[in-house]
Amino acid sequence: MNRRVHIDLGERSYDVVVAPNLLGDCDAALAPLVRARRIALVTDPWVGDNLLPAFAPTLDALSPGWTRFTVSGGEAAKSFAGIEALLKDMLDAGIDRGCVLLAFGGGVVGDVGGFAAALLMRGIDLIQVPTTLMAQVDSSVGGKNAINTAHGKNLVGTFLQPKIVLADVSLLASLPEIELRSGYGEVVKCALLRGEREFAWLEDNLERILARDPAALVEVVAMGVETKARIVSEDELDRGRRALVNLGHTFAHAFETQAGFGEFPHGYAVATGLACAADLSARLGALAPATVERVTEHLRRAGLPTRLDELAGDGEWRAAAIERSMLHDKKTVAGRTHFVLLEDLGKPCVSDAVPPAALRETLLWAGAVDGGEAGA
Ligand SMILES: NC(=O)c1ccc[n+]([C@@H]2O[C@H](COP(=O)([O-])OP(=O)(O)OC[C@H]3O[C@@H](n4cnc5c(N)ncnc54)[C@H](O)[C@@H]3O)[C@@H](O)[C@H]2O)c1
Ligand SMILES: [Zn+2]
Known part of the structure; x- marks a missing residue:
């Protein structure tokens, strides 16, 4: 039932893996990309409290020093204030160029996490683990990220392609x-x-x-x-x-x-x-x-x-x-x-x-x- 879609962008190419029960069984896919580096996991409060516990053992094995960063849920996180707070938290925690940002959540987390990965130290590696149908079919793929401003939605952002996207459809059971x-x-x-x-x-x-x-x-x-x-x-x-x-x-x-x-x-x-x-x-x-x-x-x-x-x-x-x-x-x-x-x-x-x-x-x-x- 597993599917792997290759996004062909030359040296920025990557795979999107789509499967049920993927998070408990993704060490082999992630290990060569993480290479035992420290993971900065960005999530929202609901996903962090309810879906992260099942993912944590895999993270422990891949990246013993991994750290959770929580952005507020909803569109408010996609703001200059939201990105500033996230970058400050990550810098306070010593996240640097050698780390990997893993965005674990819906499109909001994917967008604000992707933007932070593009900005921190002028760009660190990004992994997308989308947890909503919207994020799995759309926002986690393609490398766009954005925040909102007073002038409208998604007006400020960058392009940063992820190294891999893991779309575990079993996560959609609670959506x-x-x-x-x-x-x-x-x-x-x-x-x-x-x-x-x-x-x-x-x-x-x-x-x-x-x-x-x-x-x-x-x-x-x-x-x-x-x-x-x-x-x-x-x-x-x-x-x-x-x-x-x-x-x-x-x-x-x-x-x-x-x-x-x-x-x-x-x-x-x-x-x-x-x-x-x-x-x-x-x-x-x-x-x-x-x-x-x-x-x-x-x-x-x-x-x-x-x-x-x-x-x-x-x-x-x-x-x-x-x-x-x-x-x-x-x-x-x-x-x-x-x-x-x-x-x-x-x-x-x-x-x-x-x-x-x-x-x-x-x-x-x-x-x-x-x-x-x-x-x-
Ligand atoms: N960058 C792009 O190319 C792109 C494309 C489309 C949409 N987007 C952006 O994506 C955002 C919308 O994303 P969204 O619809 O995923 O919203 P969202 O990230 O706000 O998630 C919706 C809600 O679902 C909860 N949730 C997440 N996963 C869950 C799960 N498995 N079970 C139960 N609850 C869960 C979240 O906590 C949140 O409360 C918008 O800001 C939009 O601009 C970006
Ligand atoms: Zn749309």
Whole structure:
């Protein structure tokens, strides 16, 4: 049931190992990378208290002097204050260039841990051990890390590829339902980028996935990682094709900005964004309407929102305000908002010339209200 996906980036290449019960059995994979050096393990309070004890004996054997560093849970850790506190703790504890940083947790720990590894002594080795579905399929792979600033999410960060990623799907057994579904939003995104075979597999196996069948989870995590691996290998520094992994995200980020971050999980915004990207693609004549129906139906079956009132029911969603948020998106260049569209399952393309009227129709289709031009 084990899968190993190679991320091909020349001398920065590494493997992502996906398997159940991996943490109790990863000494052989980690020993040559750790080489008995001291591990600085970064985690959050919940993961540190509940999942770390089972991992500790392996760490004891690999790195007798390993030390735990705990960042506060949630987005607050992804801040200048959070990174400063973490770096201070690590320097106080004598972490230096000869140490290895191991990020053990969800995407927050992966991002703040990855950023700290890039900054400490101008860069120390990084190992990612993601514990949420979101982190296993998406954030632990690709080498991006970031913190948030007053100007928005993920605006300050670096690229630092890990030496290895260990995705133990057994850790997902304790994941809250809402976090599992949120990660699944990214899984659906990956299948749409891949093609008919992958999407049909999700349709046929959804119940097994949501029931956390280990074999099914290995398949979905490996599929997500392979998708990202292909795209990242072609465009490590996000200058072109890597934009494709943002399918649904121009919409999702605007919904998150409008509602305020933390109102709903990121993957829920992605699900609604995928439905919108499919609808917009159909309006532009690129995608068959039956495929839009198929995509929204699958998201609904997974318990994910495909309309704005399902994403957040209180308050009005104003189309003009959402469009304005899109103009401030990182992907907007010289006033042109970039959308990833679908010509078919597995056939994404990027457009910076979506007619405003078509975009407005899609937002209305998703349940936004017209008007609000004068500053909603
Ligand atoms: N760098 C990237 O390429 C990239 C990509 C996608 C997302 N991200 C970032 O990832 C973050 C979101 O990550 P996330 O969704 O993993 O959130 P998270 O890290 O906040 O984890 C969610 C919650 O689940 C808990 N948790 C973690 N593992 C658990 C487990 N096995 N069982 C039970 N509870 C567990 C955590 O303690 C936390 O409370 C965002 O900040 C986002 O910007 C980064
Ligand atoms: Zn995302």
